[in-house]
Amino acid sequence: MKPPPFHYHDPRTLADAVELLSRLDNAKLLAGGQSLMPMLNMRFVLPDHVVDLNRVDGLSYIRESDGALAIGAMTRQRELEFSDLVRARLPLLHEAILQVGHRQTRNRGTIGGSLAHLDPAAELVSIAAAYDAVVTVTGPHGARDIAFAEFPAAYMTPAIEPHEILTAVRIPSWPQGHGHAFIEFSRRHGDFAIVSAAALLQADSAGRVARASLTLGGLGAAPVRMREVEHALIGEPPGDELFRNLCESCRSLEAVDDIHASAGYRQHLAAVLARRALVKAAERLAGGAAPRSVH
């Protein structure tokens, strides 16, 4: 249970980090270390080089611009948890961050590290999918943006080139008065979700759904946006029956079968949690006709 030997690099600027990454073979980036360190301790990964981003300047910030929050990759999960800006502009992210690990791991863990690690059950990965976040990566040839829908390439594999560094994520906020809910089922609080559901709802002046986002995490290699459900909600008045009927389709999603839960159980959870998330989000719509909560 001790990390394997490696060469350690401790750059102070992003340019230096990119330069190191472009010339070193088999290098791993170290962000908050809350996933990479266990993997090193258990020797699941054997890098020749570790490039530590913790002393790189300018990668930790939360800024508002053009209806979105721009968040630096090395922003600790704790900063997100206690940020008034996140609470006000991205309430779904605020709700989900409280389920990410524990106080001590959030003190070190970063948003960029979580997104790049891309655990299929990670809360922040689902949240990025739910908000249609845009990830910025920087490589030897400059920076480029990747829409989050295009970001997961495979199981725990982001669509980032080996010499690129995830430097920021841009998360668009929804208008004031929208409804949100993040619900997950896990064995213990702080564990990764077996299945999670994230919902965002916006209503028009008549109280009908004008815009919807529904994301399920933990089923497969990446979170799934339920586009058909989202489209079917548009123009409808939010209601338990509607949500219940639409969410039945979640039972036919492809799901993994592992030690934590069978595929069938995950599909069942998907339908139940999706409905609960929509119900809760609808209850939180400002001025909307709140449907009765079902459990």
Next chain:
Amino acid sequence: MSKKVDIVLNINGRDYAVRVEPRRTLVDAIRDECGQTGTHIGCEHGVCGACTVILDDRAVRSCLMFAVQAAGKRIRTVEGLADGETLHPLQRAFIEHHGLQCGFCTPGFLMLATNVLEQRPDIDDEELLDVLASNLCRCTGYQNIIKAVRAAAAEMRGK
């Protein structure tokens, strides 16, 4: 291939000049290089919380950091809690409320609770339970730990 580096670790206000491989975890360096064995090593993958220390005012798991990353930062361990012969209110409360049995998890719980009560002295019960849920104890069943931290919190607020 992994060349040793010279670093200074500041633990409970005292500087320790040590030479470590970059792969040396912080908890190993605290215990082996600095001789401060109050901090315990449990799971070594960030699940049990036994190795919790306070790094620049934040509770962290010292098995999930390298010692080289803690150079230049303030580290607080269980050895720094008591003031001479006078125990910290949390240490006293753990004794009075039987918040420990074998004692293996205790340093981690003490540092976690110290950090939380220093930062949020008026923490509500729900949040306190949420925070304490992050560490594992296999003896007490947790209820006595929760009682001890509540009692210490009340005492620390009264000061």
